[in-house]
């Protein structure tokens with residue numbers, strides 16, 4: 001029986017029809033996937049469901065009853081909980097206090113601090129979440145915070161729970177805990193709406209699926225069994241994508257980047273590797289393997305204990321990002337969204353910000369070139385926006401990522417590009433375009449280091465792969481010898497070995 005129904009939902013923003021006449025329903029006790037390219041309207045639909053935004057037209061029914069809520073609070077009382085990418089807990093309060101804010105335990109009015117903590121502790125144990133209820137939320141990793149949000153949904157007996165890309169900042173262990181919690185919620189008869197760009201998760205968790213494209217319903221699968229990856233991809237993109245990697249051989253030139261015996265306070269074992277002109281070197285490893293730490297040492301963002309970096313044979317001054325940049329190295333960080341967006345500025349300005357110095361050596365702006373550059377990247381990366389003048393803050397999360405990526409990919413005079421998780425949160429259509437840009441840059445002689453925790457991506461686009469595990473290089477394999485099993489085996493920590501990474505698994 002249909003438990004959650006969307007009927008003819010429409011929602012527009014100036015210049016954008018974010019949702020146009022979207023109707024579909026979800027059965028009781030089902031996990032329902034919501035997929036679509038960046039800007040397709042997924043978050044907008046969830047915002048309407050959560051009472052955060054009012055639809056221009058249409059209605060939502062839960063258990064046959066039309067919902068008429070005008071705020072998040074109303075939706076909450078109707079049993080609808082949304083777990084956003086940006087988490088909603090109060091960092092200064094403890095875990096127990098945050099859960100109390102969610103009205104748990106609801107009955108009986110006043111409750112003293114000690115009882116509260118003990119009640120929450122036994123509840124968390126019952127659900128299977130290993131978090132200290134007396135810990136301040138600000139001291140928890142992102143993964144643990146997300147677990148607390150989910151605990152809230154379980155404890156409140158929510159009827160509808162929407163999760164917006166929940167695993168994007170979780171380790172694989174945390175993701176597994178999340179998946180088992182989702183199973184529990186499902187067994188209680190809740191409806192779970194699951195937004196994700198990761199097809200493997202969708203296939204693993206979801207019973208049914210809706211695909212949105214340009215704000216419209218592109219496909220609805222009441223049963224996911226029987227659908228294929230290729231089918232879903234073409235429903236999202238509106239065209240066939242036969243090979244999203246599109247790797248082709250490139251001539252490799254002289255040695256461009258050499259890193260020798262690099263080590264630092266958070267990466268104790270010396271690491272060496274090299275990349276030729278035209279080569280794409282993939283760094284694979286699970287979260288916490290030390291890849292991002294390696295990148296920071298290479299770039300000079302973290303101080304080295306020892307080691308040298310050479311570009312075209314010339315030593316790069318250590319511990320000085322400016323020296324790395326002057327030597328032709330660019331680091332495109334993992335957390336682009338929070339590190340990179342200049343709020344209140346247009347897409348155009350956000351793209352041009354760092355290449356500007358090449359266009360305008362005397363500080364004079366070149367509006368024509370900047371506009372052309374912005375238009376090129378908007379088209380290539382399929383940024384969904386009415387215009388390049390749009391304030392970046394109005395873009396969907398994935399489209400913001402694309403703009404920031406465009407900024408790095410449009411840098412000129414770069415010899416070495418180090419790019420961390422290039423396609424996190426980015427849809428499949430734009431992914432293949434990003435890979436094409438990387439191949440083009442490599443063909444122009446750039447040495448490219450791609451850091452990724454997605455094995456298909458690393459195997460799909462690299463010429464060579466370095467596998468890291470617990471702060472060490474566990475394998476270095478060239479393309480014809482890529483083998484999924486052996487790469488994964490090399491990446492999995494040996495349970496008996498002591499970790500050498502000097503930070504918590506997720507404490508960044």
Ligand SMILES: Nc1ncnc2c1ncn2[C@@H]1O[C@H](COP(=O)(O)OP(=O)(O)OP(=O)(O)O)[C@@H](O)[C@H]1O
Pocket residue numbers: 013014016017018036037038039040041042043044045384385394395396397398399
């Ligand atoms: N406040 C706003 N003002 C103007 N346009 C907006 C606003 N919020 C969203 N949009 C636009 O509505 C469209 C749908 O955005 P939405 O965030 O729902 O996409 P999404 O499918 O969740 O994408 P992503 O996968 O990138 O998170 C986008 O074109 C976005 O730019």
